[in-house]
Amino acid sequence: MTEVSRTGRSVRYPVSIRILHWLRAILILGLIACGWYMTGRAEFDPTAGILYPNHKQFGILVWLLALVHxxxxxxxxxxxPHKPAALKAWEKRLSHGTQRLIIALTLLTPLLGYAMSSSIPDGDGVPFFFISHVPEILPKSDAAFAVFQALHKYCAYxxxxxxxxxxxGTMKHRLDDKGGETDVLPRML
Structure with a gap:
């Protein structure tokens, strides 16, 4: 049963959103770690041959999950749930802006990765699990590849x-504010 506040709104996010939140968090952090590892390795490292296609297909998965989200x-x-009333106005704005930017970047970063992989001359395409290759719609170009590569990297950072x-922010409200009304973590657990 879902807990409901006095305003009639849920105190917690729906189960589907909570599951999706944590799944996306794990995938995104894994992709960023994988990206760091891959770009720090020699291009012909045997590990990279396994990581690159998986990084690409899980990147597409993150993009699809962002659409579902x-x-x-x-x-x-x-x-x-609304933002807790006890939050200061600047905290609400910062929280709202950060969450919007995370959503936008989970859409944009994989698209830039796709554009990078799609535009590289002599590239090996973009696999997606049971689909051998996602159609590539961009022309092959070293210059475009370099731009998309830089944008993908900076968006990931x-x-x-x-x-x-x-x-x-979540930990601040959990630990410094001693929980209470501003503790937003239980809403996503």
């Missing part, structure tokens, strides 16, 4: 910074 947020909009800020 947006759909669920739209569907459950009327029952999603920005996404990681936003995640760190998101976690820091």
């Amino acid at each position: 947006l759909t669920l947020r739209w569907r459950y909009h009327a029952v999603l 920005l996404l990681l910074a936003c995640i760190a800020l998101h976690v820091a």
Whole structure:
């Protein structure tokens, strides 16, 4: 049974959104770690030959899960918990902006990765689990590849910074504020 506040809104997020939140968190952090490892290795390292295609297909999965997340947020909009009233106005704005940026970057970063892989001359394509290759719609170009590569990298770093800020805010309210009304972590557990 879902707990409901005095306003009639849920105190916790729906189960589907909570599961999706944690699944996306694990996948995104894994992809960022994998990206760091791959780019720090020699191009012909045998490990890289396994990691690159998996990084690509899990990146597409993150993009698809971001679309599902947006759909669920739209569907459950009327029952999603509000920001706690005890939060300061700047905390609400920062939280809202950070969450929006995380959503935008989980859509943009995989698209830039796809564009990078799609535009590289002599590339090996973009696999997606049971589909041998996702259609490549961009022309092959070293210059475009370099631009998409840089954008993909910087968006991944920005996404990681936003995640760190998101976690820091959650822990601040959990630990420094001693829980209470501003403790938002139980809403996602």
